[in-house]
Amino acid sequence: MRIISRRRLVFLASAFLGLVSTTYHAVYAEGKQPTPREPLKLNVGFNIGSLNREVFLETGLRKGFFKKCGLDLETKGYAVGGLIIQDLVGGHLDVGLAGISPSLAGVAQGGDIVIVSSQAKNDAPLVVLDSIKSLKDLDGKNVGTPGVSSIQETLLNYLEKKNGFKTKHIYGPPTKLINDLEKGEIVGIVAWEPVAAQAVSKLKAKYLLDTVVDGAEASMVTVSGKLLRDNPAAVRNLLIATNETREYIKTHLDEVMQVAAEKTGIPADVIKDGVKRSQLYISPLAINMDSVRLIVEADIAGGKLHNIDQAGMEQFIQKAIHESHLKTALTATCSP
Incomplete structure (x- = not known):
């Protein structure tokens, strides 16, 4: 096995560092930047x-x-x-x-x-027509949500159970829910924003609850x-x-x-x-x-x-x- 002397090893290491330093300064002297990592x-x-x-x-x-x-x-x-x-x-x-x-x-x-x-x-406000004054007024009425899987649907179920009333749930995308509310086919919606705010601004509707469950x-x-x-x-x-x-x-x-x-x-x-x-x-x-x-x-x-x-x-x-x-x-x- 060939043995590399300590002096030789130091010389090789110095030469390598010199090469790295020369390359680094050459790159920046030309105004180049290192290639960034791809996002x-x-x-x-x-x-x-x-x-x-x-x-x-x-x-x-x-x-x-x-x-x-x-x-x-x-x-x-x-x-x-x-x-x-x-x-x-x-x-x-x-x-x-x-x-x-x-x-x-x-x-x-x-x-x-x-x-x-x-x-x-x-993000689950309850907006209702002006004729609805309380949660009890919703009993037996149609209320819209975005769909069965939605958190708005879950929180409407919770609200009904907690307060002792029951509604018929009507499902649909935001535009349908607002249209149904305008036509009186539903009396309220539990939806995300800005659907609720749009309903209030366009129709004779109001926030009964800013959110069904705070936090x-x-x-x-x-x-x-x-x-x-x-x-x-x-x-x-x-x-x-x-x-x-x-x-x-x-x-x-x-x-x-x-x-x-x-x-x-x-x-x-x-x-x-x-x-x-x-x-x-x-x-x-x-x-x-x-x-x-x-x-x-x-x-x-x-x-x-x-x-x-x-x-x-x-x-x-x-x-x-x-x-x-x-x-x-x-x-x-x-x-x-």
Whole structure:
């Protein structure tokens, strides 16, 4: 075996460092920059008509919060949260910005998905025609919600059980619900914003409740289990960008509302009224676990969580929700 002397080894090391230094200075002398790492592409699903695209995603993309965290979001709109979760479970999405009820249902059905953060709370206002004076007046009447899988449906079920009345639920997209309310085919809606604010501004309608349950979770950041296992840093960066977007919306509300108005054609004051009532996309990202338990109980009772019972509720919640990445993200930043 050939033995390299200590003096020879030192000489070779010095020569190598000199070469690296020369190359470095040559690159920067020519004004070149190192090639940046390619951003990670994430396919993200959101509810159409929920202001998720026009307020949250638009702000985060326009201000570069996701880009700064090394993420390139490809967004796709869906009519209801159940379809988002279906595609997330099927591997067609990496992230679902979807209601907590469809997210929980996806886990209960064996989907490899995990809730990692709250995104919006309180997004379940009850708007009624002026003729309705109290919850009891709704008994036996038709009330609209976005669909069976929606958190709005869950919270209407909870409201009825708690207050001893029963309505007939009518389902449909936002435009249909407003049209049905205008024609008197339904007397109220539990819907997301800005649907509720639009109904109040256009019709002889009013907010009976700004939100069905104060502080209740509505839209969640739900990710594929594969993404969480294979690239936990990407999930952390997603949550950092989500928090920075939330902070910007909160401190630049008028600017954000104006952009949303231009994107939707809805007057900025109407959007702002709904957003301020619900604190939409500006409420804390920490998950309100008391509301989660309330929602899980209501969904078990409503038959929306198959194979889950009261005895196994806590174990199911622990499986469905992982907040560890959120806790670190709330105090972290991404370097440009």
